[in-house]
Amino acid sequence: MTLDYAAATNKYEPTLGLEVHVELNTNSKMFCSCATEFGASPNTQTCPVCLGLPGALPVVNGKAIESTILIGLALNCSIAPYSRFARKNYFYPDMPKNFQTSQYDEPICVDGYLDVEIETDEGPKTFRVDIERVHMEEDTGKSLHVGGSTGRIHGAEYSLLDYNRAGIPLVEIVTRIIPGTGKYAPQVARAYVTQLRDILRSLGVSDVKMEQGSLRCDANVSLAPIGSGLLGTRSETKNVNSLRSVERALTGEIERQANRLEAGMRIIQETRHFLEESGLTRPGRSKEQAEDYRYFPEPDLVPVTPDAKWIEELRAKLPENPADRRKRLQKEWNVPDSEMNSLINAELVDVVEETIKLGAEPTRARTWWLGEISRLANEKEVAPTTLISTAFVAEIIALITSGDLTDKLARQVVEGVVNGEGSPKEVIEKRGLKVVSDDSALMVAIEAAIAAQPDTAERIRGGNIPAAGALIGAVMKATGGQADAAKVRELLLKHLGQG
């Protein structure tokens, strides 16, 4: 008899712990001036320092320190006035020095928190995730194990090493244990990583692309019988490459652990590797024997001692928390959750806000970005924000609001701008897209339409207002679609004694 997830969390209480590694988007590496661009040819972004050649020495990237402090501040951490790097000593072929320069017992940011909100059976609920530390370290190189069946080093025929990634600045964000999430543990973890990603994105310190590895999450979880007050043995799941995977991996791992415990087996303290296809995890490295990394302060680097005034300057620069901002904007725009979520998922919140700031009518700003512009972007397979500037969108919307453009004409203007025909003004000029709003010109067309369909006109005079559609259609056709339909309707009805 196996336990499903519901049964598992009915009986066992999960305790979470999350370690998130973030690759900073600095132009140069953590300890040298090599480029950090993703996807370059192997070993082309290396130098004596990040190759660990004899004699080479590290120098800390000041921008990386700034980014880390910003992260710490955004996560409500204290910033240490004195912190140090340490050497974490272990052998691995993709680690050039055979030690990783990291921070150990003197990290730069400590004692923060992040409040995350999830939907529960009882409605929205907020969990506070305590942050133990945020520290800096360098990434390792990448190994490609060739010839084995598993893609792992064991059994491989040979391995290829790429040191482009070696020395890329990494920030590790470590939570304290997160108790009391119950069956919502996977959602809390996902919400935490999501919010963290949004914060990092708003800070502009990382590309936060989980699929490229610039944001990586190691999910620790342990189970104990509900109410026991105990803390079980944990496993640490790696290779969790999407937000969805965070949730899936933990759900699967909680189920696996519960079933082991049910069967009277103990949980082995180990790393586990998440398998995207099956949603299961397979065992990795045992952590039963704590590895001795022989940490000691890095003698090649001086301590990091950020100036208090500088920290306050950085604090003043912090952008609004993305979650708070979303709530505020949703309220200001008065939109339902579904539409807000569409904007968030399409990453359009920023441009919509900016377009509104430039004077556009809010509802139109949202519909244009989500509708026509997104549709064009979809066709071209690019992000909507790359197609057209917020200033141009605001300008077009202003013309719609003033009645100078109809929606139909505006679509043509957008198309023209996107196709590189110039600014909205230039497109209107070149394509001759002005609304015909001269009453006398419209009246000529209206009278012509009445003359062509006298019966219809008679029915309208008799009070059959919906019949006006046919005449309006005829006027629009006659004006090549450039008339404002509402205006045509108004003039027509007035003319036929129904205004």
Place this chain on the structure above:
Amino acid sequence: MTNIYSTAAEMAAALDKKEITSVELTKAHLERISAVDGKLNAFLHVDNQGALEQAAAVDAKRAKGESLSPLAGVPIAVKDILAQKGIPTTAGSKILEGWRPPYDSTVVAKLKAAGVVILGKTNMDEFAMGSSTENSAYGTTQNPWDLTRTPGGSSGGSAAAVAGFEAPLAIGTDTGGSIRQPAALTGIVGVKPTYGGVSRYGVIAYSSSLDQVGPFARTVLDTALLHEAIAGHDERDSTSIDAPVPQVVAAAKRLDVKGMKIGVIKELSGSGFQAGVSARINESIELLVAAGAEIVEVSCPNFEYALAAYYLIAPSEASSNLARFDSMRYGLRVGDDGSKGAEEVMSATREAGFGKEVKRRIILGTYALSSGYYDAYYGSAQKVRTLVKRDFENAFTKADVLISPVTPTTAFKIGEKSNDPVAMYLSDIATIPVNMAGIGGMSLPVGLADEDGLPVGLQIMAPFMKDDLFYRVGGTLEAALLSKWGKPILSNAPDLAVK
């Protein structure tokens, strides 16, 4: 007449007056090397072609009337621990056999920029671990005073090259006495600058927090000229000091110690020092008094723990620094027959490539950093380091500079201590405290011991970044000794060429 027996300052002056060309001077030294280095084994690599090309380039610049650095055209020997682009660099170890660095260390780059002609790379104890050059994987260096004796170490090759007139100048490194001790044993001047005074970038690390590059020469002024040429802030070395270089050349020329307080360290005198050593030191004290200095006795009670603490800190750092020699990217690779895994090949390479003393220190350091032992060993050693620093600070409140013998004995026989590591370690008992405190010190030849006719070195120590003070005292004492003996101490050494 300028020749290989001239001082570097005389050579520089003759070059400046175009009485001699750098090519002539370089050829003379290359000839001397080929005549005597079979006896000394001071060089691991002689760069005949490179040296002559460099000399010709300096001559060409001089012919064009370009402004040149003070030492432009003067030859130098460089310890084989400094990376030089394209030139074999082994650090005296088999494990780096065949490695040609793709980059220049900062000191080598500065020498090249100053037009100082690099003759070649000098022998040393493997990875600077030793006090006799007997730990070199490429055979020991002999002392020019007596070929059955060691020139000291670890920079024994550089010291022997200067004492044997193969080069007027040489670069060494000093982690626990590796410049000062061989200078004393070969009767020349050697300086360990303040830690951070000279860049360590490109210097193969032994113990990062103690290693320091420094000059060797036959006179105080020559040493100062070289010191100024290599010193100064380097943005590639975080631990290098961003402050003006002490005015050591001016200090060397000052020849005046009137009113200076000179402290004699109680714990580094009397018993434990060879009688002939103590006699020459006492004579020097009298000469300084005669020159107008005031002598005070100071006590440094924690020096007695310095040696033990050094042999925890240095091996700990070394165990981490040497981890990169894993056969993956450069240097020796043993046993890679296609059937063995990376770890097996690494293990075989390290077994074959590291010498006995290096293995001893790696194991010692690995143990000292292990979890559970860290506090007792590495932690306690760091406390001793603080106490030693404090001893110096107290002493410098009573005296401007401190003096002691450099070594307990004159040059010892090759093989005499090679099987007794502790006896060998004791050779550095007077020099280690300076490294522990990060200050600078000079070894000045002050005469010959009566019992064996071998040179004796006096150590002069100055506070942090006040290296000019030991040049001032050293220059004054050198002049007094010259008038007392009537000729340079080194002129008592046998002429190797005719033997």
